[in-house]
Amino acid sequence: AQSVSQHNHHVILSEAASLELGCNYSYGGTVNLFWYVQYPGQHLQLLLKYFSGDPLVKGIKGFEAEFIKSKFSFNLRKPSVQWSDTAEYFCAVNAPNNDMRFGAGTRLTVKP
Amino acid sequence: EAGVAQSPRYKIIEKRQSVAFWCNPISGHATLYWYQQILGQGPKLLIQFQNNGVVDDSQLPKDRFSAERLKGVDSTLKIQPAKLEDSAVYLCASSYNRGPEVWEQYFGPGTRLTVT
Numbered sequence: 726a727q728s729v730s731q732h733n734h735h736v737i738l739s740e741a742a743s744l745e746l747g748c749n750y751s752y753g754g755t756v757n758l759f760w761y762v763q764y765p766g767q768h769l770q771l772l773l774k775y776f777s778g779d780p781l782v783k784g785i786k787g788f789e790a791e792f793i794k795s796k797f798s799f800n801l802r803k804p805s806v807q808w809s810d811t812a813e814y815f816c817a818v819n820a821p822n823n824d825m826r827f828g829a830g831t832r833l834t835v836k837p
Numbered sequence: 838e839a840g841v842a843q844s845p846r847y848k849i850i851e852k853r854q855s856v857a858f859w860c861n862p863i864s865g866h867a868t869l870y871w872y873q874q875i876l877g878q879g880p881k882l883l884i885q886f887q888n889n890g891v892v893d894d895s896q897l898p899k900d901r902f903s904a905e906r907l908k909g910v911d912s913t914l915k916i917q918p919a920k921l922e923d924s925a926v927y928l929c930a931s932s933y934n935r936g937p938e939v940w941e942q943y944f945g946p947g948t949r950l951t952v953t
Contacts, residue, residue: 729879731879759941761944767946768928768944768945768946768947769880769928769930769944770944771941771942771943774941815879815880817879824882824885824893824895824896825870825882825942826882827879827880827881828879829877829878829879830877830878830879
């Protein structure tokens, strides 16, 4: 069964700092990869996704993620975080005809 | 477009009682998912419907949990009887999926269940 690991449970940054959140998965076949975000008091929403093509994908609000197939990784990055980026971030993996597996999430706190 | 609707938003019950959650997906979305999210963990898929058929219920505790989507639109998830460890947020999501390809899932606000 596929699994998803997010290395950081809680990350605390100051505004303007750079962000990188790690995500590794165990499934060896063709996968679809997602990052979802949950802002305080709101529901999960899609930040970005990778299905095929350019392994560097750009999402909303200046976020991007890079798919590295050889490392089974899909790390999320943002060059300069804002206070409004405070949220919980979930990496998810889906293989065709398989269910979606989510990581445990990383809580990001951005200090103003 | 209207999002995924869920009700109730909060529910507190005692152990061994029954509870039901309702979900109305985005119009036109063939696939509906129920997830359980325990505090500090990511969402765990309980059951996936495509139209009114079950695609995957391998992680649904079938001795106490049941779900239906009779007309292929809205869905109900039931727990009977509830245990303390069922305390969680129950999320409903929907996607356009009409075949084997993968589409983005849209999530509802969730129902926070507390079992005392």
